Amino acid sequence: MTDFTQFPPSFTWGVATSAFQIEGGATADGKGPSIWDTFSHTPGKVIDGTNGDVACDHYHRYPEDVAIMASLGVDAYRFSMAWARVQPQGKGAWNEAGWDFYDRLLKELESKNIAAHITLYHWDLPQGLQDEGGWLNRDTAYHFAEYAAEVARRFGNRVKTIATHNEPWCTANLGYGNAQFAPGVADLKQSIQVSHHLVLSHGLAMSAMRKVGSTAQLGIVLNQWTADPATDSAADKAAAEFEYSRSVEWFMDPIFKGKYPALALKVHGDNAPVVQDDDLEIAHQKIDFLGVNYYFRAFCSTETPPRQPECKLGKTDMGWEIFPDGLTELLLKLHADYELPPIYITENGMANPDTIVNGEVPDEARIDFVKRHLKALNDARLQGVNIQGYFLWSLLDNFEWNSGYAKRFGIVHVDYETQQRTPKHSALWYRDYLIQQRPQKSAHAA
Ligand code: FCB
Numbered sequence: 001m002t003d004f005t006q007f008p009p010s011f012t013w014g015v016a017t018s019a020f021q022i023e024g025g026a027t028a029d030g031k032g033p034s035i036w037d038t039f040s041h042t043p044g045k046v047i048d049g050t051n052g053d054v055a056c057d058h059y060h061r062y063p064e065d066v067a068i069m070a071s072l073g074v075d076a077y078r079f080s081m082a083w084a085r086v087q088p089q090g091k092g093a094w095n096e097a098g099w100d101f102y103d104r105l106l107k108e109l110e111s112k113n114i115a116a117h118i119t120l121y122h123w124d125l126p127q128g129l130q131d132e133g134g135w136l137n138r139d140t141a142y143h144f145a146e147y148a149a150e151v152a153r154r155f156g157n158r159v160k161t162i163a164t165h166n167e168p169w170c171t172a173n174l175g176y177g178n179a180q181f182a183p184g185v186a187d188l189k190q191s192i193q194v195s196h197h198l199v200l201s202h203g204l205a206m207s208a209m210r211k212v213g214s215t216a217q218l219g220i221v222l223n224q225w226t227a228d229p230a231t232d233s234a235a236d237k238a239a240a241e242f243e244y245s246r247s248v249e250w251f252m253d254p255i256f257k258g259k260y261p262a263l264a265l266k267v268h269g270d271n272a273p274v275v276q277d278d279d280l281e282i283a284h285q286k287i288d289f290l291g292v293n294y295y296f297r298a299f300c301s302t303e304t305p306p307r308q309p310e311c312k313l314g315k316t317d318m319g320w321e322i323f324p325d326g327l328t329e330l331l332l333k334l335h336a337d338y339e340l341p342p343i344y345i346t347e348n349g350m351a352n353p354d355t356i357v358n359g360e361v362p363d364e365a366r367i368d369f370v371k372r373h374l375k376a377l378n379d380a381r382l383q384g385v386n387i388q389g390y391f392l393w394s395l396l397d398n399f400e401w402n403s404g405y406a407k408r409f410g411i412v413h414v415d416y417e418t419q420q421r422t423p424k425h426s427a428l429w430y431r432d433y434l435i436q437q438r439p440q441k442s443a444h445a446a
Contacts, residue, residue, distance in 0.1 A: 012389025025059030032088025090126030156214020
């Protein structure tokens with residue numbers, strides 16, 4: 001694929017990471033433990049037996065990482081804050097040394113003219129709150145709102161966007177539904193109640209941040225997909241409708257319509273969440289942007305074993321189907337169904353079994369992946385969807401949750417023994433692509 005897609009000059013080009021996946025510094029300067037510290041230290045939970053104690057050591061190496069971003073010429077950096085770093089127990093005392101870290105990181109970004117897009121919660125709940133019931137405990141939503149307000153107070157005028165949650169679907173479904181992620185619970189009813197508390201906490205945090213007042217755009221990041229029936233059978237079609245309803249509409253409808261989607265609610269039956277009187281009104285308030293993370297589509301089969309998609313473009317190292325058309329379709333469907341605010345594609349990228357060959361990392365498959373998805377999102381843009389930016393996941397190879405360090409998503413290779421960073425071919429391609437997009441803004445000096 002060689003075609004070049006021209007985006008408007010105002011389009012935001014970025015890279016994304018999250019705190020637990022890159023920071024390390026697990027106990028540095030008063031940081032409290034999070035559920036991912038606990039989970040990754042529990043034998044059998046992470047495939048390669050690793051944890052986030054050191055990760056990419058970004059806590060100490062952030063100046064180098066920001067310099068790499070500057071050398072690529074990106075406009076923006078999306079990262080998350082580790083709640084337990086700034087409030088070790090998740091409630092009560094703040095940890096000034098933790099705040100200082102993010103202050104230093106922001107200064108570094110400001111010095112390179114890279115806009116900060118922060119996420120408040122990328123799955124690393126302070127363990128102290130987990131000990132009191134975690135997201136199953138409604139109180140956690142109120143503690144989250146206090147933390148959100150404090151971030152807005154301290155940093156709200158220095159960052160471009162603040163997202164409340166990253167992919168609450170994963171927190172609920174993988175953390176509480178199938179136990180793949182921290183805290184490792186497998187209980188459908190609990191996972192649905194957790195999803196409600198996440199939606200509630202989003203609304204409470206939005207109100208708390210609005211009260212503080214800041215220049216940051218406030219929103220949420222959702223992982224989304226289209227759901228295609230594997231065959232024309234009525235059962236597969238019904239499965240696909242339910243999948244879309246329980247995954248995409250389940251989070252979109254409360255926020256944009258103030259209610260849960262009827263189909264998912266009906267199928268959930270007795271597992272439907274306990275919702276208090278004003279909850280959905282709290283969840284239903286204007287957001288300034290919607291972050292969409294897109295990796296694959298859902299392919300819904302009721303056969304045993306389930307029918308698999310053809311995977312015409314192949315699969316990534318995660319085994320995920322490469323399906324860029326799904327991104328166009330998803331964005332157009334969202335645009336038709338909701339009054340959307342501006343959208344950022346806050347994550348998109350692929351795992352690839354990258355290795356260093358003569359000092360280089362030839363990951364041409366990733367370049368092809370990104371090109372195809374940029375074309376797909378531009379197709380949606382040209383059909384009227386307001387898309388403001390794209391963040392490639394990820395800047396660095398990092399701790400890929402229960403896959404540990406075995407899966408590499410970075411455009412920059414990390415040697416975990418030496419912590420040496422090596423830009424892959426995809427990083428160099430992205431740098432050149434950005435120069436082509438906006439020739440007036442040449443890459444910053446590293
Ligand atoms: C997303 C997560 C991100 C990373 C990518 C591969 O679901 O938000 O942290 O793990 O998948």
